Amino acid sequence: MKTITDRHTERPQSAASVHHFVMKCGGSTLAALPEVFFEDLRELQQKGMAPVIVHGGGPAISANLEKLGIETEFVNGLRKTTEEVLDVVEMVLAGSINKQIVRRIQSAGGKALGMSGSDGGLIQAKPVAGSAEVGWVGDVTEVESSIINGVLDMGYMPVIAPIGVDASGQRYNINADTAAGAVASYLGVDRMVVVTDVPGIMQGSGRQKKVLSTVTVQQIEDMIATGEIYGGMIPKVRAAISCIHGKVREVVIVDGSEPGVLSRVLTGEIIGTRIVRM
Template sequence: MGYTSEEANILVQALPYIQRYYGKVMVIKYGGNAMVDEELKRSVCRDIVLMHYVGMKPILVHGGGPEISALMHKIGKEPEFVNGLRVTDAETMEIVEMVLAGKTNKGIVSIINNLGARAVGLSGKDANLIVANKAEGTIDLGYVGEVVKINPEILLDLLDHGYIPVVSSVAIGPNGESFNVNADHIAGELAAAVKAVKLIMMTDVPGIYRDLSDKSSLIQELSVSEARKMIESKQIDKGMIPKVEACITALAACVERAHIIDGTAPHSLLVEIFTDTGIGTMIVP
């Protein structure tokens, strides 16, 4: 059987990264259109399994906005958003929990298990993993929460016993109630709590642009101070803001690197971790 030197070089290039990250925790946030496309979903799960089998300790955090909205439409309930946040009344919270902690979470767990690893699905309510209070603001968004505490012991125990934790973005409130929390923010807080070496945010675009109208202006490396300035100047806006905020939260807690990459590009996760050039935008302290 023939092979090319290029194929061999790809494997050789991966070696120092396998050595560097062996036994290290990485948090991957996964959502958007990459979750809707079943083939992309399987591709992401395959990458997670590969990371696991070369000795890394991945934690997968997921949202599920499109699937929540699809179920709401199916039952005749119109989704409502304010500044990009879902207005979550009691009925909507039931739907959110049903989709995120049930259908979406267990679907991902099943794929990973089918690929030969051992995944365990969790919501923030399990072992009080993610504790939240009602989000404050001038507009009442209902059961929308803000993270106040992460209890990471269950995650660390699972990782130490060879499991891959898959975490949905439902948190528990002070009275046992459920809260819908932005999955980006949860990923940043989790990465900080478990002292991850990397936080990787998988989204629907290649990364952060200096000029959204100029596709050649993709930023490969961005400092926290520059990222804050770009938020203030609205160069970074809308759904990219919570992703960048999550990266800043993680870096402030000594996570070494935070990345925003295109989750719709097949195996972008592996390209980021195992190659010299990487992919997307890396945010550094």
């Protein structure tokens, strides 16, 4: 596993004072976030808290496949990815969504640089187990963290689309949560922030409903089994769990529409739900 490279001394922030964190967000969630969210990102960047963003884009991919008349199906939660589907996945993730996020950050006064995992071999991949059923879907084998550190050193926040590549140049569609967890782990980050459209993991019903501040992976599995976590919340928590990978020991689920949510998480405020490994 690679370690973080030394930072250039000519930057105004010294190596010791720069703190970066990995943020994962769905493409549709990011598109709907208010302007204050991007202003918060800009302020964090100006303070030397360097965000590394990994994004998804499932709904936009589905909409474009439908528009083009290309059939799509899911096998065990993974999109079956033929070469034809992969062309659309890359076009949407590395193209329209990635650039939309970059534009929104820059419109708020931040500095961002968009890339996909195939650029410079940033995210190296191999076929997932059972690839005969799902096609070109990949697992991460390595993250070239020096590329991310180079972008951070130039004063930009990296915005990464989860496309992977292998030594032969074959592209892979990688689950955004898996990619985000791997990026965080290779950067040596132990905590990741998952931005969603919910305030966290809820327990109870009606007026008794409350956000759980801390929950373990096992507790989540138990709550799914008992029906306390149900419906659309199940894929959200499963996605967050899949980010707990390698060195990543906890994931914080937060609602991106909360004012100053990232700053509040990073300064230790109890907000959203912390999912911990143990």
